[in-house]
Amino acid sequence: MRRAWVMVCMIGCAAGLLQAQSVTIEVAAGDHDRVNTPIVFDLPSALAEAEHVKLERADTGIPIDAQIDRIEGDDVPKVVFLLGQKLEAGTTRRYVLSASDEAPAGNVYHGTVEVERDAESIRVAANRLPVLEYHIAALLSPEPSEPYYRRSGQIHPLHAPSGAVVTDDFPPDHYHQHGVMFAWTKTTFQGRAIDFWNQKKLQGTVEHNRVIGAESGPVFGRFEVGLRHVNLNAPNGPADVLDEIWSVRVYNFTDVFVMDLISVQRAVRNPLQVNQYHYGGMAIRGARSWLNPPCRMLTRLGDDRSAGNHTRPGWVDMQGPVDVADHAPDAGPASIAGVTVMDHPDNVRFPQPVRLHPDKPYFCFSPQVLGGFDITANVPYISRYRFVTRDGELDRTRLDALWQNWTDPPTVRVVK
Known part of the structure; x- marks a missing residue:
């Protein structure tokens, strides 16, 4: 009798454990139709110890791939x-x-979204199609007499789904512009001016520092890296001013490529003063073929590069011709490709002012246009941006849907 009672207890405890390892969640669309969008929510406390999760439709039992994303610093x-x-x-x-x-x-x-890493770079591909490359090792200046342009800690190339390249690195007219990059221009540190953007001044630069982690998967691939913003004229030699972490997530879409980039910047010791200036911040340099003729720029507010400069639009799109030679092997031809970068409501001074260059294929998000601010060790400067690359003309419906899901996402709650 005692043995039977023990067995009943064991079965009951096991059933209770299984029940505790499963929760029902409800996704609410809110004010917008939702389709082909990432859904991101906190791992429920009942599953806090789960190494992995599986997801099913409650009404049909159809399985849906789901991944846990553990970002360093997130509780x-x-x-x-x-x-x-x-x-x-x-x-x-x-x-x-x-x-x-x-x-x-x-x-x-x-x-799946595959993330590969070696000593030189981190490469991400979705369904075997190249999406991006992040540079661990420094790329040398194209001009040997100007070695100060060497750079690491940037993303290039960034691809459209056809394989077309939508970024440039070391463009001949601006060797200091590097694909997707983050650098401040006019700053003050301990009473001295430092320009981290214009490397020719030999005041500052930005470099890759460390790889924190990387993961491949059927829903997304991700990597985390550390960068350093360096004062080249410190009294005892080059010294780190800012420590920055990039958390990059690429989703398993192939009609467009979607990359979310979170940047967290902290002062290493003393505060960095970012002064009011007309450019600097999160930036992208467009493909070399977009220089002449000039590529088209368009903001969410409908402005071109002239009318849109220093406006606060939420997103900026840049598109232009691409060369067949830029495409990945076996990819079909595409005469036009584009990239959109989206601001986020949690960003400082959202919607942030944008610098749209009058004739070069680059733009950046520059909150310091509205006035200076400090980056300290105790209060990190956090930025979030979504990058969307595509082939062909801008599909405003698809882009607006991604924008709405980025800035006003569906809500998720545990119901039982």
């Missing part, structure tokens, strides 16, 4: 999945989220 890990089937505005949908010992196999969404 609560995130769960990420891709909402494929349309969820109309004002409606909700429920899913069952369970703990799992096995990583998602990728049997629902075709393929």
Whole structure:
């Protein structure tokens, strides 16, 4: 009798454990239709110890790939999945989220996002299509007599799905512009001016520092890296002024490529004063073929590069002709490609002013246009940007949907 009672208790405890390892969540569309969008939410406390998770539609039992994203510095890990089937505005949908010992196999969404790393760089591909390369090792200046242009800690190339390259590095007219980069221009540190952007001044530069982590998966691939903003004229030799962490997540989409980049900057010791200036910040240099003829720029407010300079639009799109030679092997031809960079409501001074160059293919988000501010060791400067690359003309409907999901995302709650 005692043995039977023990067995009943064991079965009951096991059932309770399984139940505790499963929760029902509800996704609410809110004011917008939702389709083909990343859904990101906090890992429920009931699953805090889960190494992996699995997700199913509550009504149909259809499995959905889901991944846990553990970003250094975040108190609560995130769960990420891709909402494929349309969820109309004002409606909700429920899913069952369970703990799992096995990583998602990728049997629902075709393929995976692969992140590869060696001593030179980190490379990301979605379904075997190249998305980006981040440079660990410094690339040397194209001009041997100007070695100060060497640079690491930038993303180039950034690709459109066809393989077309939409960025440039060391463009002949501006060797100091490097693909996707983050550098301040007019700053003051301990009473001295430092320009981290214009490397020719030999005042400052930005370099890769360390790799924190990387992960491949069927929903997203991600990597975290540390960068340093260096004072080249410190009394005892070059010294770090800012420590920066990039958390980069690439989603498993192939009609467009979607990359989210979170930057966290902290002063190493003493504050850095970012002074009011007309450019500097998170920047992108467009493809070399976009210089002549000049590429087209368009803001969310409908302005071109002339009318849009120093406005606060939320996103900026840049597109132009691409060469077939730039495409990945076996990719079809595409005569036009483009890239959009989106601001985020949590960013300082959102919507941030943008610097749109009058004739070069580059722009940047520059909150210091509105006035200076300090970056300290105790209060980090955090920025979030979404990059969307595409082939062909701008699809405003698709772009607006990605913008709405980035700035006003669906809400997720645990219902039981």
